[in-house]
Amino acid sequence: MKKKNQQDEKVLARFQYSEDEVIEKPFNWKQMLRLFGYMKPYRNRLLPLAILMVLFNTGVKLAIPILIGKYTIDKALINHDVQLLTILVAVIAGLYIISYIANYFRIKWMNILGQSVIYDLRKHLFTHVQTLSHRFFDQRSAGSILVRIMNDINSLQELFTNGVINLLMDIILLLGVFIILFTLSPELTFAVMLILPIMFFISTSLRRKIRRSWQTVRLKQSKLNSHLNESIQGIRITQSFTQEKENMAFFDGVNTETFESWRVASQKNAMFRPLVELTNALGTAVLIWYGAHLIQGQAISIGVFVSFAFYLGMFWEPISRLGMVYNQLLMGMASSERIFEFLDERPNVDEKENAMLLSHIKGDIKFEDAVFSYDNKRPALNGINLEMRAGQTVALVGHTGSGKTTIANLINRFYDPTAGKVKIDGYDLRDVTLFSLRKQISIVLQDTFIFSGTIKDNIRFGRPDATDEEVMEAAKAVGAHQFIENLSNGYDTEVEERGNILSVGERQLLSFARALLADPRILILDEATASIDTETEVKIQRALKTLLHGRTAIIIAHRLSTIREADNIIVLDHGRIKEQGNHHQLMDLQGEYYHLVKAQFNMMNVG
Ligand SMILES: Nc1ncnc2c1ncn2[C@@H]1O[C@H](COP(=O)(O)OP(=O)(O)OP(=O)(O)O)[C@@H](O)[C@H]1O
Numbered sequence: 001m002k003k004k005n006q007q008d009e010k011v012l013a014r015f016q017y018s019e020d021e022v023i024e025k026p027f028n029w030k031q032m033l034r035l036f037g038y039m040k041p042y043r044n045r046l047l048p049l050a051i052l053m054v055l056f057n058t059g060v061k062l063a064i065p066i067l068i069g070k071y072t073i074d075k076a077l078i079n080h081d082v083q084l085l086t087i088l089v090a091v092i093a094g095l096y097i098i099s100y101i102a103n104y105f106r107i108k109w110m111n112i113l114g115q116s117v118i119y120d121l122r123k124h125l126f127t128h129v130q131t132l133s134h135r136f137f138d139q140r141s142a143g144s145i146l147v148r149i150m151n152d153i154n155s156l157q158e159l160f161t162n163g164v165i166n167l168l169m170d171i172i173l174l175l176g177v178f179i180i181l182f183t184l185s186p187e188l189t190f191a192v193m194l195i196l197p198i199m200f201f202i203s204t205s206l207r208r209k210i211r212r213s214w215q216t217v218r219l220k221q222s223k224l225n226s227h228l229n230e231s232i233q234g235i236r237i238t239q240s241f242t243q244e245k246e247n248m249a250f251f252d253g254v255n256t257e258t259f260e261s262w263r264v265a266s267q268k269n270a271m272f273r274p275l276v277e278l279t280n281a282l283g284t285a286v287l288i289w290y291g292a293h294l295i296q297g298q299a300i301s302i303g304v305f306v307s308f309a310f311y312l313g314m315f316w317e318p319i320s321r322l323g324m325v326y327n328q329l330l331m332g333m334a335s336s337e338r339i340f341e342f343l344d345e346r347p348n349v350d351e352k353e354n355a356m357l358l359s360h361i362k363g364d365i366k367f368e369d370a371v372f373s374y375d376n377k378r379p380a381l382n383g384i385n386l387e388m389r390a391g392q393t394v395a396l397v398g399h400t401g402s403g404k405t406t407i408a409n410l411i412n413r414f415y416d417p418t419a420g421k422v423k424i425d426g427y428d429l430r431d432v433t434l435f436s437l438r439k440q441i442s443i444v445l446q447d448t449f450i451f452s453g454t455i456k457d458n459i460r461f462g463r464p465d466a467t468d469e470e471v472m473e474a475a476k477a478v479g480a481h482q483f484i485e486n487l488s489n490g491y492d493t494e495v496e497e498r499g500n501i502l503s504v505g506e507r508q509l510l511s512f513a514r515a516l517l518a519d520p521r522i523l524i525l526d527e528a529t530a531s532i533d534t535e536t537e538v539k540i541q542r543a544l545k546t547l548l549h550g551r552t553a554i555i556i557a558h559r560l561s562t563i564r565e566a567d568n569i570i571v572l573d574h575g576r577i578k579e580q581g582n583h584h585q586l587m588d589l590q591g592e593y594y595h596l597v598k599a600q601f602n603m604m605n606v607g
Helices: 002-014 029-042 046-077 082-131 134-138 142-154 157-184 186-233 235-240 244-296 302-343 404-411 434-438 455-462 468-477 481-485 504-518 534-548 560-565 583-589 592-606
Strands: 365-373 379-388 393-398 419-424 441-444 522-526 552-556 568-573 576-581
Touching: 029 046, 029 082, 029 157, 029 302, 046 082, 046 157, 046 302, 082 142, 082 157, 082 302, 142 186, 142 302, 157 186, 157 302, 186 235, 186 244, 186 302, 235 244, 244 302, 365 404, 379 404, 379 576, 393 404, 393 560, 393 592, 404 419, 404 522, 404 552, 441 504, 455 468, 455 504, 468 481, 468 504, 481 504, 504 534, 522 534, 534 560, 560 583, 560 592, 568 583, 568 592, 576 583, 576 592, 583 592
Parallel strands: 393 552, 393 568, 441 522, 522 552
Antiparallel strands: 365 379, 365 419, 568 576
């Protein structure tokens, strides 16, 4: 048993997701106004039309009980006036029909409005998230970002489709009913209003508990999403390490937690309606008892009593619904808080207002005393001074974690140096626009990312306007044409996200074609370490030559053949440059590089 517990703890320690905490904020007008600002584009058409329908509908609702009680019963029925009765019935039926039509349009227009607001908000959030810096994505799981873009925005849907308009309708209805009730009989109104405190308790205190439970449900869902995302992405590793059982155990745990939180929330929710109905019944009991007493004393007529009963029925509904709208507002508050937190997030690498367009660079790169740390604690680069001249091929070598990728990250301005400068053609990267900088740099990563779509679309990813001929030329130049032609549908073969149907070597050739077509002035290449057969190795070497020709290339190099041909080799160690020079110079030096080469040479011989 103890052993099992220890094992469970280990499993739980493995899957740690930063949870979005329950945000329980008081009502905040400023934030609400900001949220409702998204309705602005529709304020001239959809919104006024829907409001008009609501006003009409509420007017009809308020008029019908009077028509039934005061006129149909007290005037037509009691005086046996058949003609008046017929007219009244026709008027009431007509009003119901018109009110039905008005309701239809209200629902239709409000749904369009609600969906449009959700569409705009989601678009705004996604567009913004795309501009955020790497640091933002370093700190969050993909699952938790997904939850904000999907679930949090979805949870605002109800508020925008029904909430706002219900609020208006209910306030008008309540005021109207209250005034009419008082005009009909102030004593009876006072008597039935005794129920008000109970009603108030239900719609505030109980509602709050229900709301908190639903928030917990959302948190659990977010955790479930993060785990699912990670599990599916890492399924191959999970299977190869036979960790399915542990994965299942954790999934079971989160799934059960989600289920439990649903159960609790639904249970609390289920209490709500019966309680409202019970209060209704109490109100009706008071009405009948005291109403009968007033009728006997001839203080009110039967018609007034009937109208009263109708209005009373209408009174509880908006109160209970107002509680619901308030609840929606508070839930919307929590969701919008999370959405605005992302929207207010500024990219760490920000563009200056007067940033320059970096047009047609030559490709000189310079690091001046560059210092960088990802976490402001451990330095990843520690005073780097280096120069790469346009057209040169520079190889970065060094032990794992020595800072090679970090240098590439700074050239692309995924991060800014903590101190010092990175310059291209003499321009500090902080002074130029990100678009003009990145447009002239291509990155080929070890773990090539293939997007879902055709092979053709993947190659033209960086230059969507490239023609089919240009795509094919690029593929031919890097030696990818042949394997593409052999695929079931050639260039039109569909590949799923991450390109699982392709081999590592094929994926790399595809990414070379993609980089070549983009025709960057600077190319950053993280060479794959995966062992590939000699034939592919030769192909890749040939492809590399084509790819590197005429541009500045920074290669995080692992293959001896690539390193040997580089114009300059930079050996990094703990974020510092230890040695640099060409292959022969460094071999003569008999330092770190010499040992690295020797080690690789020995390994190859052993292999
Ligand atoms: N996103 C990140 N957040 C925090 N620390 C990071 C991040 N990326 C890298 N590091 C740290 O910065 C240091 C340098 O990492 P870098 O990726 O530049 O090494 P590298 O030389 O490219 O290694 P490798 O050859 O293994 O890819 C390492 O100590 C690493 O742990």
